[in-house]
Amino acid sequence: MSETRTVVLSPRPTNAHDRRRAARVEARRQAKADLDERTLVSATERARPRTRITLGLLSVLVVGFLAIIAVGPVLWLAKSAVSTTSDIVTQPFALWPSGIQWQNLVEAWNGIDIGQYLFNTVVIAGGNWFFGLLVALTGGYVLAILKPKYAKFLEGAVLATLFIPGVVSLVSLYLTILSLPIIQVNLINTYWAVWLPASAHAFSVLLMRNFFAQLPAEVFEAAKVDGAGSWTVFWRLVLPMSQPVIGVVSLLTLVGAWKEFMWPLLVLPDPKLQPLSVGLYKVSSSAEISILMAGMFISVIIPIVLFLVFQRQFLRSAGQSGAIKG
Known part of the structure; x- marks a missing residue:
């Protein structure tokens, strides 16, 4: 007696919502495939909690370090632009001026x-x-x-x-x-x-x-x-x-x-x-x-x-x- 097999085909998207959802799934799959080709860490290693935590901490540290190098001087200059001369000389690395001097910008302009x-x-x-x-x-x-x-x-x-x-x-x-x-x-x-x-x-x-x-x-x-x-x-x-x-x-x-x-x-x-x-x-x-x-x-x-x-x-x-x- 021959065995009958039933093949279930996944339904094709029938409306705009389903098509958008399928496109997002395909985009995530393609991004994952691209990541597997570029990275030195395999998908199996990334699935381990310890590996994920380590990679996350390294990413945060690297991005934070780059942000400090890129944005730090601009933020320090912004703080100094509204500080008094004494604050700049005596406390150059203070996170906040003792008093905001908005008139510095006007005096610099004129x-x-x-x-x-x-x-x-x-x-x-x-x-x-x-x-x-x-x-x-x-x-x-x-x-x-x-x-x-x-x-x-x-x-x-x-x-x-x-x-x-x-x-x-x-x-x-x-x-x-x-x-x-x-x-x-x-x-x-x-x-x-x-x-x-x-x-x-x-x-x-x-x-x-x-x-x-x-x-x-x-x-x-x-x-x-x-x-x-x-x-x-x-x-x-x-x-x-x-x-x-x-x-x-x-x-x-x-x-x-x-x-x-x-x-x-x-x-x-x-x-x-x-x-x-x-x-x-x-x-x-x-x-x-x-x-x-x-x-x-x-x-x-x-x-x-x-x-x-x-x-x-x-x-x-x-x-x-x-x-x-x-």
């Missing part, structure tokens, strides 16, 4: 011209971003898409500049700013003296070039067959597909411009044109410590807030900058 220095910093960073992005986009487009006969030589020349320390070229660059070749114009005490050298950043050009080289060449060939010129291809095809790498280069350029110190100190001797990095250095010898700390806190908190506001865009751009394959 008394040591933090507002003017901040405006100058925004102008310098904006110019560096615009001209730096312009050079990086056009340079990367020429090297990766147009590919003239001298592209290899030009790419090698750009790459070679990365091996030259900035201090080595400081004197020659300063002499060039004193008297531009051919037109013989002195750019000292003008923002052009900061914008023009900062725009020629070899790393940004090569980063753009590598990204453009990964874009599908078939799209550009089809556009050229349809009669599109180089400018049309650049404006209507390359730029819309380059938003991830544009975000990365923009972030690197703005951060570099915000913290630049040596070059603005040399080419902008006029205090009315100096950025925050130079202005705070100039007033550090005469300003009260509490007011100086408040000014430093203002200069630090602004880029932190901007990053927190746009962190999703920045992180998404950084993650997608190398995701496109040809």
Whole structure:
């Protein structure tokens, strides 16, 4: 007599709730599988209570240590910005000031011209971003898409500049700013003296070039067959597909411009044109410590807030900058 077997099939999701639940289960299963491939601890070991507790404690200790290193200086600066000078000098590692001095921020803004220095910093960073992005986009487009006969030589020349320390070229660059070749114009005490050298950043050009080289060449060939010129291809095809790498280069350029110190100190001797990095250095010898700390806190908190506001865009751009394959 033949044996009858009954096979029970799991019901397929019939509504949106069941589909979402099945998707969550599948996501957890895939995450567990990925973890098993990446970790040195097997799933059997992780199932043991002692192993779970040990790994949890190690995770807490590592994350706490990294948080102290990253956030600790900013929190200390925030505390010092609203403390008195005596508290900063006598109790620098106190967890809380003896009295919150909100007027320090107002006095820093008005008394040591933090507002003017901040405006100058925004102008310098904006110019560096615009001209730096312009050079990086056009340079990367020429090297990766147009590919003239001298592209290899030009790419090698750009790459070679990365091996030259900035201090080595400081004197020659300063002499060039004193008297531009051919037109013989002195750019000292003008923002052009900061914008023009900062725009020629070899790393940004090569980063753009590598990204453009990964874009599908078939799209550009089809556009050229349809009669599109180089400018049309650049404006209507390359730029819309380059938003991830544009975000990365923009972030690197703005951060570099915000913290630049040596070059603005040399080419902008006029205090009315100096950025925050130079202005705070100039007033550090005469300003009260509490007011100086408040000014430093203002200069630090602004880029932190901007990053927190746009962190999703920045992180998404950084993650997608190398995701496109040809």
